[in-house]
Amino acid sequence: xxxxxxxxxxxxxxxxxxxxxxxxxxxxxxxxxxxxxxxxxxxxxxxxxxxxxxxxxxxxxxxxxxxxxxxxxxxxxxxxxxxxxxxxxxxxxxxxxxxxxxxxxxxxxxxxxxxxxxxxxxxxxxxxxxxxxxxxxxxxxxxxxxxxxxxxxxxxxxxxxxxxxxxxxxxxxxxxxxxxxxxxxxxxxxxxxxxxxxxxxxxxxxxxxxxxxxxxxxxxxxxxxxxxxxxxxxxxxxxxxxxxxxxxxxxxxxxxxxxxxxxxxxxxxxxxxxxxxxx
Amino acid sequence: xxxxxxxxxxxxxxxxxxxxxxxxxxxxxxxxxxxxxxxxxxxxxxxxxxxxxxxxxxxxxxxxxxxxxxxxxxxxxxxxxxxxxxxxxxxxxxxxxxxxxxxxxxxxxxxxxxxxxxxxxxxxxxxxxxxxxxxxxxxxxxxxxxxxxxxxxxxxxxxxxxxxxxxxxxxxxxxxxxxxxxxxxxxxxxxxxxxxxxxxxxxxxxxxxxxxxxxxxxxxxxxxxxxxxxxxxxxxxxxxxxxxxxxxxxxxxxxxxxxxxxxxxxxxxxxxxxxxxxxxxxxxxxxxxxx
Numbered sequence: 001x002x003x004x005x006x007x008x009x010x011x012x013x014x015x016x017x018x019x020x021x022x023x024x025x026x027x028x029x030x031x032x033x034x035x036x037x038x039x040x041x042x043x044x045x046x047x048x049x050x051x052x053x054x055x056x057x058x059x060x061x062x063x064x065x066x067x068x069x070x071x072x073x074x075x076x077x078x079x080x081x082x083x084x085x086x087x088x089x090x091x092x093x094x095x096x097x098x099x100x101x102x103x104x105x106x107x108x109x110x111x112x113x114x115x116x117x118x119x120x121x122x123x124x125x126x127x128x129x130x131x132x133x134x135x136x137x138x139x140x141x142x143x144x145x146x147x148x149x150x151x152x153x154x155x156x157x158x159x160x161x162x163x164x165x166x167x168x169x170x171x172x173x174x175x176x177x178x179x180x181x182x183x184x185x186x187x188x189x190x191x192x193x194x195x196x197x198x199x200x201x202x203x204x205x206x207x208x209x210x211x212x213x214x215x216x217x218x219x220x221x222x223x224x225x226x227x228x229x230x231x232x233x234x235x236x237x238x239x240x241x242x243x244x245x246x247x248x249x250x251x252x253x254x255x256x257x258x259x260x261x262x263x264x265x266x267x268x269x270x271x272x273x274x275x276x277x278x279x
Numbered sequence: 280x281x282x283x284x285x286x287x288x289x290x291x292x293x294x295x296x297x298x299x300x301x302x303x304x305x306x307x308x309x310x311x312x313x314x315x316x317x318x319x320x321x322x323x324x325x326x327x328x329x330x331x332x333x334x335x336x337x338x339x340x341x342x343x344x345x346x347x348x349x350x351x352x353x354x355x356x357x358x359x360x361x362x363x364x365x366x367x368x369x370x371x372x373x374x375x376x377x378x379x380x381x382x383x384x385x386x387x388x389x390x391x392x393x394x395x396x397x398x399x400x401x402x403x404x405x406x407x408x409x410x411x412x413x414x415x416x417x418x419x420x421x422x423x424x425x426x427x428x429x430x431x432x433x434x435x436x437x438x439x440x441x442x443x444x445x446x447x448x449x450x451x452x453x454x455x456x457x458x459x460x461x462x463x464x465x466x467x468x469x470x471x472x473x474x475x476x477x478x479x480x481x482x483x484x485x486x487x488x489x490x491x492x493x494x495x496x497x498x499x500x501x502x503x504x505x506x507x508x509x510x511x512x513x514x515x516x517x518x519x520x521x522x523x524x525x526x527x528x529x530x531x532x533x534x535x536x537x538x539x540x541x542x543x544x545x546x547x548x549x550x551x552x553x554x555x556x557x558x559x560x561x562x563x564x565x566x567x568x569x570x
Binding site for chain 1: 285286290293308400403404407408417420422423426430498521522525526540541545552
């Protein structure tokens with residue numbers, strides 16, 4: 001019981017610090033610091049309550065068990081990471097988003113196609129596309145190609161819808177101005193419409209980073225070579241090697257956040273002029 | 280009438296184009312098996328025979344839409360609902376988990392959003408994690424969560440519903456926080472001059488103005504909770520459901536089954552999202568938000 005009381009104490013202290021921080025004059029670091037304190041409090045409570053109530057490590061491994069497993073099985077993690085993230089998710093992401101970008105440039109020129117494709121795109125974006133995974137495995141085999149194909153289908157329509165919306169973002173007045181400068185289609189595209197579309201395009205890319213990783217991992221539940229994050233998670237859960245599974249989830253979380261963060265960094269560099277980024 | 284046609288006609292053209300492509304692709308993808316049969320049988324296939332064969336195979340790589348429609352008809356209308364092969368039964372299992380999860384996820388999301396908006400410490404400490412958790416592949420956790428709940432003696436619909444709830448919860452939190460903060464300072468000041476207390480500000484200003492933000496999140500959320508229920512059924516396949524059906528069909532290579540389950544899942548998703556859209560229209564019309 002002492003451990004549980006300690007956990008409650010830790011929670012009280014963490015919460016108290018956070019309230020104290022939020023009451024002070026708000027500084028630039030207030031929010032990140034309280035987020036970090038919240039995270040540490042959460043992990044500490046997990047450890048303490050797990051020890052205190054003697055939760056079986058088969059059900060919920062403690063952070064102190066996950067850490068060493070993480071370090072010890074780094075080679076496995078690396079192989080899984082390369083298979084799932086680099087080969088499946090990244091290649092699918094590049095192909096899907098690149099393809100959607102080109103297609104949206106093409107349909108942007110035709111009002112008819114826009115009115116036809118956008119409702120279909122919105123419809124498809126809401127479907128449980130992940131169910132296509134077994135079919136892709138059947139068509140493209142067990143290796144990363146089938147996972148990349150699932151990722152392509154998953155990211156294509158969200159990216160398409162966002163890019164088309166972005167290409168419409170420039171105002172009529174601005175386009176007229178470009179016309180008075182005697183700028184043709186391509187010049188208008190490069191100097192006005194693509195920059196105006198950039199916030200929307202990056203929004204699409206950010207949504208797609210998460211989708212790509214989810215697609216690659218879940219597609220591996222339907223059959224994969226004996227390597228990959230989704231493979232490790234599903235077989236590990238079946239064999240009750242839960243510390244390994246949790247370590248794999250940590251890798252997935254880090255990879256996902258880093259991927260997202262990278263896109264955000266590129267966005268900040270590319271759309272530095274946008275009001276939401278300009279300070 | 281003219282305006283509806285203006286919007287519907289392009290969609291029809293696109294859908295027709297997709298159908299034509301679909302039939303073309305099913306010829307391309309199924310032709311190897313057709314040629315295999317003909318070389319073993321020792322006869323030549325003319326092009327029309329080839330096409331006819333690729334569109335009527337028993338286990339095609341890509342079934343044609345009409346084959347799928349026939350298969351769905353057989354497994355919904357012609358099968359008893361109690362049969363393990365009935366897609367109505369499996370669809371209902373998935374739908375009930377989806378709806379239960381969606382309701383829980385939405386309620387929890389709204390409560391958390393209220394907490395975040397009214398408590399600064401919570402905003403500082405919880406909100407970054409809510410946003411960060413959207414960047415990590417939550418669905419990868421599904422097998423783990425189910426295992427955890429099973430070990431705790433919780434079985435049946437609850438584990439599936441909790442995955443569904445987990446997925447629908449994040450869009451709702453983000454949308455509601457935005458919505459509850461949407462009243463401008465001028466409006467908040469106005470209601471303050473009417474000496475409204477905190478509760479009144481919440482019920483009469485913040486909550487009503489969050490509605491236009493809530494419904495788009497609900498649309499995303501219900502689609503997400505359907506995906507969550509389906510993925511959860513991959514791990515809990517003994518209980519049935521559309522996801523379990525897809526997985527079992529995958530083991531035996533029954534492509535028709537996979538496709539029919541997929542199309543039913545897609546129809547379910549489309550219906551749920553459309554219902555949400557309808558609710559959105561009715562509510563925003565009655566509240567005076569309508570465009």
